[in-house]
Amino acid sequence: GDSVTQMEGPVTLSEEAFLTINCTYTATGYPSLFWYVQYPGEGLQLLLKATKADDKGSNKGFEATYRKETTSFHLEKGSVQVSDSAVYFCALSDTGGFKTIFGAGTRLFVKA
Amino acid sequence: AAGVIQSPRHLIKEKRETATLKCYPIPRHDTVYWYQQGPGQDPQFLISFYEKMQSDKGSIPDRFSAQQFSDYHSELNMSSLELGDSALYFCASSGRTEAFFGQGTRLTVV
Numbered sequence: 001g002d003s004v005t006q007m008e009g010p011v012t013l014s015e016e017a018f019l020t021i022n023c024t025y026t027a028t029g030y031p032s033l034f035w036y037v038q039y040p041g042e043g044l045q046l047l048l049k050a051t052k053a054d055d056k057g058s059n060k061g062f063e064a065t066y067r068k069e070t071t072s073f074h075l076e077k078g079s080v081q082v083s084d085s086a087v088y089f090c091a092l093s094d095t096g097g098f099k100t101i102f103g104a105g106t107r108l109f110v111k112a
Numbered sequence: 113a114a115g116v117i118q119s120p121r122h123l124i125k126e127k128r129e130t131a132t133l134k135c136y137p138i139p140r141h142d143t144v145y146w147y148q149q150g151p152g153q154d155p156q157f158l159i160s161f162y163e164k165m166q167s168d169k170g171s172i173p174d175r176f177s178a179q180q181f182s183d184y185h186s187e188l189n190m191s192s193l194e195l196g197d198s199a200l201y202f203c204a205s206s207g208r209t210e211a212f213f214g215q216g217t218r219l220t221v222v
Contacts, residue, residue, distance in 0.1 A: 034210055043202060044155070044213040089154060093210070099168045100145065100204070100211050104154045 002027040006090045006103035013080055014111050021075040021106045023064075023090035031092040033057075033066050033073040034100070038087045047075075047088070080110045114138055116214035118203050124220045125193050133188040133217045137205030143167065144186040145211060146178060147202040155202060161186060193221045 007022040025033065035047040035057070048057030053068035062077045073090060090103040117136040125131050137144050143162045147155035148171075157170035161180035172178075175193075180186045184205075190197060198221045204211040 032210070036213075043215040044204075046210050046212070049210050099157055099160055099170070101157065102147075102154045 002031065002092060002094055002101050004090050004092055004101055004103035006088075006106055009087075009105070009107040010109055011106060012109045012111065015082055016079045017110075019075070019077040019080045019084075019108070021088055021090075021108070023073045023075065023103060025071050025073065025090075025092050027071075027092055027094065029094065031094055033064070034091040034093065035062070035064055035073070035075050036089040036091055036102070038089065038105070040086070044089065080108070082110045082112050084108060085110045116203055116205050116212050118201075118214035118217050120217060121215065122218050122220075124222060126222055127193055127195060129193050129221075131190045131193060131219060133190070133201055133203075133219070135186045135188070135203030135205075135214060137184050137186070137203075138207070138212055141205035141207040141212075142184065143206045144180055144184070145204040145206075146172075146186070146188050147204065149200040149202060149216070150196075151199070153199075158188070190219075195221050197221050 004025050032051045034049045036044045037047045048059040050057040050066035056065045064075045087105045087107045089105045093100045119134045145160040146158040149155045158172040160168045164180045178188045200216045202216045204213045
């Protein structure tokens, strides 16, 4: 079945460092890909998305490109802030759109 | 803008009791999903509904049941609660694009 694999955390960075969180997927058909973020004590929020190959999603300085050839959707940010400390979930939505499958989540700590 | 509303936000129940969680989707969204997130875990898909019919089923225990009503709100019924059911339960809705999540109901079973 469809699945999402993302790098294990926690990831600890200093403020203004470069961030990469790897995400790869397996899926039949043509899924949409997402990054969700969960700040402490809050629910899941959509961070960015891409619906087809080579699409780049971006939001709040974060970017991810839908790479069909490598089945990847890595999350990047050029300069992280303390306020980016959260858990980041890579996810895919199956072609029918009836289910979103999440990766295990990667916890990010950003130190001042 | 209207978001997904879940109630209650917090719930404490004793073992073997029953709990009902409610989810009110974004207007005009026809699909509702339920997820369970244990402490330090990723969200696990439980069940989804499309146009009031069950559309997909994940790792939902037999002790749990859910339905979507004519106004598209959904309820997750949980019986014979166990300590391991303590978790954050998320509802999400979609209208064929990305899922929008509610704030979740934190269930604590004591």
